[in-house]
Structures are given as C-alpha cells and as structure tokens.
Amino acid sequence: MNKTEILCRFLDCNINIHPSVLGELRQLCSSELDMSRILDITKRKGTSVVTQELLDEIKNGNEKKTEVIIKGRKKVTAEEYDADIKISRSKDITSKSFTSGNINNFVKFFNHRYEVLGKVLKNRQALTGSNLIEIVKNHSPSESSIIGIVNNKKETKRGHILIELEDPSGISNALILNRDEDLKKISTEIVTDEIIGLKGKYGRGLFIVNEIFFPDVPINREVRKSPDPVVAVLISDVHVGSAKFLDDVFLRFIKWLRMEEGNSSQRELASKVKYIVIGGDIVDGVGIYPEQKEELVIRDIHKQYAKFYEYLSMIPDYIEIIITPGNHDATRQAEPQPAISEDFVQEYYEDPRIHMTGNPLTAELHGVRVVSYHGRSLDDIISAIPGMSYTKPAKAMLSLLKKRHLSPIYGGKVPLAPENTDYLILEELPEILHMGHVHTFDHITYRNTLVINSGTFQSQTSFQKKVNLQPTPGKIPVVDLQTLKIVKMEFI
Template structure:
C-alpha cells in the first residue's frame, strides 16, 4: 500500500512493532518516495530501538539525497523539488500552462497565477458581521442577559410595525376581554390536556401566557416554533386578564416584497462547503475534476469561490474518527487543504468561514482562524471570516453560515417543514425566524458576545449553508437558499447514523441573475 500520508505510515510502523516521533512521520511523508524512505530508516535503525526518531530519519534522507544527486550535483528546481510528493496533485501553478480536459484522470493545469481573461479591477467585495478578533464574552450571567436582550430588541423592531405591542407588565394591568398584542421570546411551549397550545412569551419586563386553540388555523404555526425565537401575537385577554387567547401569530420573517440585488455584469460564484481534507473519504478525484474545470473557458466567468466551512476533517469530532483519518495531525490537514486550494485559478477571489470540524471554538459565532492557521492557509490569499458572515459580492449579499443549527431545526419541526432530503426548507425556517440559530441549550452551542451576531438584521440575497452534506436549493421570498452538499463520500460513522451524502457537486451562481447551475464532478 502506498504510504503518502502520515496515518498510513503510522499504521505501517505499528504493524511492524515500532513507534515514531510525530515529526519523523511527517518528514517521511514529505519525501518523494515515503515507502522507500521508511524501509531505509528501519533497515538502519539499531536493533534495540523501538522508536523512530526525527534525527534518524533526517540522517537517512540526507544520505539518500547525496546518493541520488552525487557530491557535485544539486536538484534541479525546474524539474523536481526535493522532498515533494510524486503525485501530480495538488499542483503548484506557474501561470504558463494551457487549460486541460475535464475528462476523469486528467490533472489541473499548473497555474496559480491565473491565465484566464479576467479583469479583476471590476470586482467588489465587502464583509460585514465578522466578529473575528472582536470576541468579548466571558461566560458570565450578565453576558447571556446582554446577548438575549440584544436579540430581542433587534427582532422586536422588525415586528413592531405589524402589531400594537404592549409590554407584559402593561398587559397584566389591562382589563379582561381587552384586545392586546405582545412581542416576546418563546420561553415555553406545551400542550394542554385538551390539545390546545400554551406558549409562554417573555419580553424585557416579564412573561405572559398565550393560548392557541387547536382548531384555529394558526395552530399549525405553533409546531414551527423553536425555543428562544422572537414572535408577535395578537388576541383577546381572558375575562380575568390572566391569559391571552391568540388570534394571529407573526414571525420577523423576510418581507414578501424583498427585491434582491444583482451584479452589473455577468460574473459567477462557486458556492461549496464541507471539503473535509484529511478524511479517508475525501473525494480527491472529484476535487481535481472541479479544479480542472475552473481552468477551462467554460468557467471563465467563475471569479469567486465561497466555502461555507469544514475545510478539513478535524480530529476528535465524533467517536472513533481516528480510524477514518488519512491525515492524523490537524495542522497537516490544513497544509494539505492549502495545497489543494492551489489548484484553483489564482485570479479567483476566495472567501471562507469555519465549521464544526475546523480548528476554532465550537460555540457560535465562530471566529475566523488564528494567526498560526492563517500562516498555513496562504494559498491565493484566501480570506477566512467568522461563522456566520455577510459577504457582499458585487452588490449581491451572501449570508454564509455553516449550518449546525439545521440539525436542530430538522429534529424539532415536522418533516414537511424541514428534512435532510430538502435542507433548503429548513433554511426557509431560519429566514422566517431571521436568526441562524435561535434555540439555546440544545445541540447548537452558542457563545454570549456583546451582541447577537446570529440575528439576520439585513435580508440577504443568498443564504449559503453546508454541514448536513445534502444538496438542496430554492427560493424563499426571493432569497436564494442553498445547501451545497460536500466533497466527502459516506464515512462509516455517517452510515451508522443513516447519512447518505450528496458529494462532489459545485453549485455555480450567476450573480447578475441569481440563477443557479449545479455541476457534478463525482
């Protein structure tokens, strides 16, 4: 078996009864012929030694290079790089290669400099809501109060024009039988013995119970509610004014009149997510076909690449993940991803956000990478922003969110409203709630900051997520909602939880029309 990766080298060493220093394994993997280097290292290892050291591997590599090139010769940098893998991918670009065929098995042209007929001076990109380097939360009780108050105020402002809101303490002092309206955060939902719904709403002054009768048309809307989201209700107070009988229920929602912005020229963006480099199931061939295609005339208008998280597989994310890793070191995973990214034309603008497999905190909002990872991720000057971030590309606002909360939305809501087979419908629910992760204390971990970065204050033109490894897209009130699938074949863990991924797809968005074309490379 070829030994191109550290994981396979470690496995081979273990099968022979040896251990090794991590740097020693990395140095072997970086050589042109890892299998031969390992054999020479073991052949020259002292009989009593059970551990392969970095110094020993270095001496073997040095001796090998001096033998191959001779004492009076040096490697030719134009023909090969000492210590580089023999595989043609990931390629390092020179800007001189010709575009190649997209047939399976072909390699990407060696051109990171970009040889396409692209006028980069026409580009315009802005990023908002990026909290990288802005984290202030310490986990104190006051931090949580502040972030929930900020959420309430922002979402309540979008509902006040629809109802004649009164605070809870004012409603408590109203007479029985009065008409009343309330904007509140859902603090409890339960069914009564008669099958009606009792929803408790909380504002900054207190809480108030609201009853939705099971035979009312709005009863179905209660099943779409999540804890901690902000809604508005209208109705009539009971005779004792102790409860509000609800006649109408409103979400912050995207206005039906929303008119999306478009680019002033024909330009496209590739929207992908969940690459998972480092996994044994990373679809390397599909990635090569995708990057090959990006170098063709057919893809000449694809000037932006937006990646919605999980660039690498990560370490310790799920049980026994180490058995499914091709690269066992998280930093080596990012180095490999950066090399794969070099296959993309160098004249493309690349923006990314982290996901739950990436080396940042799990709690959302997730900041962009730290300096150590940014130093590794240098290919094409790709920019990493926080999760979520609002990226405006030539006037088109794209809300990029990795999508961990989709698991909760799908678990909590009826199948017809949210499912893994149609992930974009779960995204419709988040657009309706104007919040990417409304429910606190569940599967999605939320961090308190000085404000709630997860509120959709501005209506996006495009909502782009990943995480669930399923492909789905549609429109909700003129907002394009896209979950872009993945680049990882089904893992043993995914099979155990019945996840059948949509892998090797690249959605291509026309920024001038917001039309979507999905290309398959698997």
C-alpha cells in the same frame, strides 16, 4: 500511476516527455494532485517537453510561482473584472469575543436579540401598535398584539398549545385553541428562544391567540445584482484528511475551475467564476466524533490544512476565496466562531486572494449580499420541527430565514457563546443564504432570497451511517451574480 497513463495525460496537454526522464517522472506523479502540479509548472514555463532540468527544478522547489495559464483558453471573463468584495467585519466575531459566560452576558445577549428582532416585527403592519406584556395584561381587554421571546411551548391534555412568552416587562401565557387547526399547524414551527409576535385578546389570565407572526422576509423587497457577468461558487464540508474525502471528485472540480473539464457551456461558466465561498469543515479535524481516528488518512490537523492549501494553490489566481470555519475546524466549538487560527494556516493568511473569516460570514460580492453559515443549528431545527429532514435541508434553512436567526435555540446541540451582541441575527437580508454541515445539496428560492445547501466532498462515514445520513457528494451550486440564477455542477 503507470507510464501509459502519464504519457497520455501529458500528450493531451500537448507536452512531450523525454524518454530518459519517464521513470523519474512516474515516481514524482504518485497522485493526481502531483501530476496536475507538474503539468501546471510545465505550462507556466511555456515548454513543450519535460526534461531532466525541469524535473530537477521541481524536486528542488525552485520553480517560480507565476500566474496560472489555462489550457487552450480564448477568454476568461472573470479575469476582466476587478474583485469587488466587502466583508462585514462588524458582523464577524473574530478578535471580538469578550464573554465570560456570566449572567450579565446572557442578559445582554438575549436583550440584543429581542431589541433587533422586535424592531423587525414592529415593521409588520399588524404589529405596529404592539405593547409590552404587562400593559396588555392590565389595560387591554380588546384585541391587541405582543412581541416577546419564547420561553416554552407545550401541548395541553386537551390539545391546546400553550406558549410562555416573555418581554422586558413580564411573562404571558398565550393559548392557541385546539379547534384552530390552521394556527396549530403554524405553531409547530415555533421553537424556544426565538422572537415572535402574537395577536389576540386577554381573558381569564391567558392571551388567546388568533394570529402568529415570525420576523420573516418582506414580500416585495429590492434585490441587488451584479452589474458584471461574474459567478460565485458555494462549497463546504470538504473534509481533507478523512479516508472518505473524495480527492478525485475535488480535483475534477478544480479542473473545471481551470476550464480543463466539462463541455463548452460548462467551461464558459467556469470562465466567469470570480468567487469561491467555503462554508466550513475544510478539513476533517481530529477527535470530532467517536472512532474518527480509524477513518483518518492524515492524523495531524496541521498537515490536513497544508494538504488543502495544495489544492487551493491549483485554483486560478484571479478567483477570490473566502473561508469560514465549521465544527471540524481548528477554532472554538461555540458559535459564533472566530476564523481558523493563523497558527494552523499561516500560508492562507499570507495568500492575498484568500480571506479568512468567522462563522457566520456576511459579505457583498459584486454588490450581492451573501450570508454563509456552516449550518450546525440545522441539527436542532430538524429535531424540533415536525416535517423537517436531512434529505431536504433547504426547508429547515427556510424556517431559520423566516425567524431571521441562524441558531435561535439555546441549550440544544449547538453551543452558543453569550456575547453582548447576537451575531447570528439576520438583521439585513441577504440575496444568498448559504449553509452546509448536513452534506446534502439542496436549494429553494423564497421572496427573492436564494437558500442553498452546498453538499460535500466526503462519502458516507461510519458515524453518518449510524444516524442514517446519506450524503450527496460532488454536487456544487454555482450562482450567477448578475441574474441570481443557480446552476448545479456535478463532479461525481
């Protein structure tokens, strides 16, 4: 940065620079992040002039960390309310993974999925009297219903849809006739390994289907809202360390949080931010995809996390930050993922406002239930279901919500760890379902559930170019927890 830019930035904040230190200050302000840090320190000290004494303190690291003071603020709404954050540790795999990958683990894993989602399906009026497959096969010539896990689905030569469904009693071949176009259309959303309900009649060794049921979301369900006027910001896929990381865009986002960016209504919204949920891929990692090394500006993952913490330290300290991992982060690839190891991010664990959790996360923020899942299974769902796309990820997310499972397909692109408990089931419905991974901002509302993909802070990589993925960086969903309304903030 040149001297004129530095002078203008400091004068905008009503801070003068002593002429004798301007040259040295320029050397210290090698980036926008450095300048913002020095401005922070100057404001905290309450001084109106940058002196040699102040610069010496900054260089020696002697400045005391105190509460961030926001420029020209009259009122910070979020600061008036204590944090009310309840993270469901029972739904977090961190420190609880005991699978060895043997056959017993797989049996328990899929049995748990069947039991939980089978119970959800039996709450549907049409399925309350459902029976085990073997009972229906042998004793039910009239219309009946069954619930099971989808082993396979295929189209026959005559255009019928054949589904192999299994429950603890046995296996049934269920047939959707080619003349039932509506039912065939619904069946396109069925994927292997999910739990569904079918209604129909047995005949000639086949269960002829006339209705399909997904666990789904009840039409009229009660939703929880915050009693206080606070908001949550949902972000993901920051990718610090990548040459494609948009640091200027991320700094604009931080300045908005500090009420130094935006118009009056946008700054008012920033004053209500109490929570930030970060849904994985906070750094770019190392060795994640072919030729990634050529697109890294920080090639040491420890340094990537240290750099991201520099950004976090600029966020006002009344804001609670929840961090979950993604497939670029320093944890296992198999899902569910434990929290990022303390070996890589010790300072995060020592910071009382930062909450490190596994993927997925279930939490209540001011009484509003949030499920945040990085979203890697979107690759499988978009591939498996016709009409799904990376440009409209909320549609694929909605399909997962209806299935009440975040990653139902086993053996696809997402490696799943066969734990004794299936941590990816959506047993309790959230008010907010948050994902990332596909780098595309999108959202819809379905039966009082906000379905949100939070986009990215990374421009298009060479790998994304090859797979024709066009990201939408710098677009941020902000959710008012009192009204459950979404505001889109743009920083690019």
